[in-house]
Amino acid sequence: MKFVSLITATSFLSASLAIPTKRQTGAPNAQQVEDAINSWFNDVTNVNSFLNSAPTLSSANIGQASMNALVSANDEPNELMILAALGPALGADGQNAVTLLMETFLNVPSSLQNIIDNPQDGDNQFTKTQLQQINGARCCNVLPALDKLWPASAAAAGIANPQPTVPRPDACTNGDTIC
Numbered sequence: 001m002k003f004v005s006l007i008t009a010t011s012f013l014s015a016s017l018a019i020p021t022k023r024q025t026g027a028p029n030a031q032q033v034e035d036a037i038n039s040w041f042n043d044v045t046n047v048n049s050f051l052n053s054a055p056t057l058s059s060a061n062i063g064q065a066s067m068n069a070l071v072s073a074n075d076e077p078n079e080l081m082i083l084a085a086l087g088p089a090l091g092a093d094g095q096n097a098v099t100l101l102m103e104t105f106l107n108v109p110s111s112l113q114n115i116i117d118n119p120q121d122g123d124n125q126f127t128k129t130q131l132q133q134i135n136g137a138r139c140c141n142v143l144p145a146l147d148k149l150w151p152a153s154a155a156a157a158g159i160a161n162p163q164p165t166v167p168r169p170d171a172c173t174n175g176d177t178i179c
Contacts, residue, residue, distance in 0.1 A: 026085070027085055027086050027087065027089065027156075028082050028083075028085055028086065028157070029157070030157040030158055030159055032082055033082070033083065033086070033153050033154065033156070033157035033159060034154075034157070034159055034162075036078075036079040036082040036083055036153075037079070037083070037150050037153060037154065037159075037162055039075070039079055040075075040076060040079040040080075040146070040150075041166075041167070042072075043072040043073070043075050043076050043079070044072075044076075044143070044146070044166060044167055045167050046068065046069060046071075046072040047069045047072050047073055047108070047134075047138070047169075048167055048168065048169040049069075050065050050066065050068065050069035051069075051131060051134060051135060051138075051169040051170070051171060052169055052170050053065065054066075054115075054122045054127070054131055055122040055123060055127075055128070055131065056122050056123075057121070057122040058121055058122070059119045059120050059121050059124075060119075062115060062119050062120070062121070062122055062127065063115070063116055063119035066112050066115040066116045066119070067116055069112055070109060070112040070113065070116065073108045073109045073112055074109055076105065077105055080098065080101050080102070080105070083098070083149060083150075083153040084098045084102075086152075086153055086156045086157065089156035090149070090152045090153060090156055091152055091155075091156075093148045093152055094148060094149050094152030094153065094156070096145075096148070097145040097146070097148040097149035097152070098149065100141055100145045101141075101142060101145050101146075101149070104137055104141045104142060104145075105142075107133065107134070107137035108134050108137055108138060108142070111130040111131075111133045111134045111137075112130075112134065114130050115127060115130050131171075132177070135169060135171040135172065135176065135177040136177055136179075138169065138172070139168065139169070139171060139172035139177040139179060140177070140179035143166050143168055143172065146166040147165075147166050150162055150166065
């Protein structure tokens with residue numbers, strides 16, 4: 001009897017912990033879309049800042065800088081879920097961008113985590129490889145997908161002046177990353 005009670009209590013506790021306190025139902029409103037785009041813009045800018053400075057960082061500093069970038073990179077899927085909830089209103093380009101982002105998002109956090117787990121100087125080959133993987137994923141997939149998703153989301157929500165462009169790290173614009 002005690003075993004059954006314990007199982008029942010554990011199941012109830014697990015189920016109650018899994019229930020979200022605030023759940024998005026239906027498509028987001030214009031303010032939620034605008035907030036998601038602006039937050040995502042800030043996340044992209046923070047990760048770009050890390051990518052631009054990482055090659056010059058010492059092993060003593062790169063771990064913390066990577067952790068800061070990882071917080072931003074891990075926040076991006078939250079914004080994606082908000083914008084993805086617009087569904088067919090995104091149009092084909094917007095929906096294709098959502099699919100691509102869902103398929104590629106894990107690449108950036110995993111490489112950032114590798115740097116955190118094994119901090120080396122920014123000019124060390126291990127670090128260079130991780131940065132190349134991040135820049136490749138972002139320059140060739142993530143950021144171009146945002147070029148389509150943000151305007152599609154803004155249009156679907158009736159936002160007149162969305163973020164003008166998706167910011168790029170130096171590696172996307174200086175020829176270091178070829179797509």
